[in-house]
Structures are given as structure tokens and as C-alpha cells.
Amino acid sequence: MNPSKQLARSLLSESKAYGYTLTVWGGGAILMNQYGSPRIPEIFCYVAGALIAFGILASVTFENLFSDPNSDHDEQLIVASMVHVVATFGNLLLAYGILAALNPGFPSDWGFFILGFWGTLCYNLLLLLESGFARLVTSTVANTEVGT
Numbered sequence: 001m002n003p004s005k006q007l008a009r010s011l012l013s014e015s016k017a018y019g020y021t022l023t024v025w026g027g028g029a030i031l032m033n034q035y036g037s038p039r040i041p042e043i044f045c046y047v048a049g050a051l052i053a054f055g056i057l058a059s060v061t062f063e064n065l066f067s068d069p070n071s072d073h074d075e076q077l078i079v080a081s082m083v084h085v086v087a088t089f090g091n092l093l094l095a096y097g098i099l100a101a102l103n104p105g106f107p108s109d110w111g112f113f114i115l116g117f118w119g120t121l122c123y124n125l126l127l128l129l130e131s132g133f134a135r136l137v138t139s140t141v142a143n144t145e146v147g148t
Contacts, residue, residue, distance in 0.1 A: 024050065040096060047092060051085055086133075087126035094122055 028046065032038065038046070095115050102111055 044089070044092065047088060051088060055085075084127065084130060086130045087123050090126045091119060091122045095119060 028038075031046070035042075095118055098118060099111060099115060102114070
């Protein structure tokens with residue numbers, strides 16, 4: 001593939017997530033500038049606000065959090081699995097637990113490395129759990145609707 005076209009495809013596929021990441025990071029930076037370094041409950045409040053907003057948008061847009069808009073395809077998009085409550089909160093709770101267990105005295109560079117590694121690993125594994133649960137609920141709802 002032409003390197004220019006490959007770069008264009010990459011940029012198109014990443015642009016929305018990149019913009020959202022910058023928005024969330026920028027909002028957090030503004031909050032830290034205004035209020036100082038957040039405490040653990042404030043971090044969870046910030047993340048909860050973001051997840052609730054995403055859940056509201058998804059439920060309004062798709063009208064049913066357990067609908068399957070692409071039922072013809074093997075790769076199903078199940079709306080409830082878009083919100084990532086378990087993957088996000090579960091990851092943050094476990095990351096905090098790891099950091100609390102390592103402190104005090106654990107070198108900060110290793111702490112950053114471990115949480116960076118853990119965040120990516122745990123988030124993606126918890127996404128699998130969420131997706132499986134959403135598929136289970138969707139098939140249960142679909143089977144219930146067919147039986148009525």
C-alpha cells in the first residue's frame with residue numbers, strides 16, 4: 001500500500017479517539033490547575049461523569065442499550081458494551097490498589113511503567129469480559145422477545 005494512503009487511513013481511524021483523548025486530558029489539566037492534584041475520590045467522580053454522559057448519549061442514540069444494530073454480522077456492536085463501565089472503573093480500582101501496595105518507597109519511574117503496562121493490559125481484558133456479558137444479555141433479551 002502507498003505510505004501516504006496508509007497514513008491517511010491511520011489518521012482517519014484515529015482522529016475521533018485522539019480528539020476525545022485530548023479533550024479528556026485537557027479537561028483534567030484544567031481541573032488540576034484550578035483545584036490542584038485530585039484525590040482518589042475526585043478522580044473517580046471525573047471518570048463517573050464521563051461514563052454517565054457516554055451512557056446517556058448511547059442510550060438516546062440507540063434507544064435500547066441491549067440492541068444489536070449489526071445483527072447480520074459476526075462482529076456485533078452491542079450498545080451496552082460501548083460504555084465500558086467495568087473496564088474503566090475496574091481498571092482504575094486495580095491500578096489504585098497496585099499503586100497503594102507499592103507505596104511508599106517504590107521508585108516512581110517503575111510505578112509509572114507498571115501502571116502504564118497494567119492499564120493497557122487490564123482495560124483490554126476487562127473489555128472482553130464486558131463484551132461477553134453484553135452478548136449474553138442481548139441473546140437473553142432476544143430469546144425472551146422471540147418467545148413472547
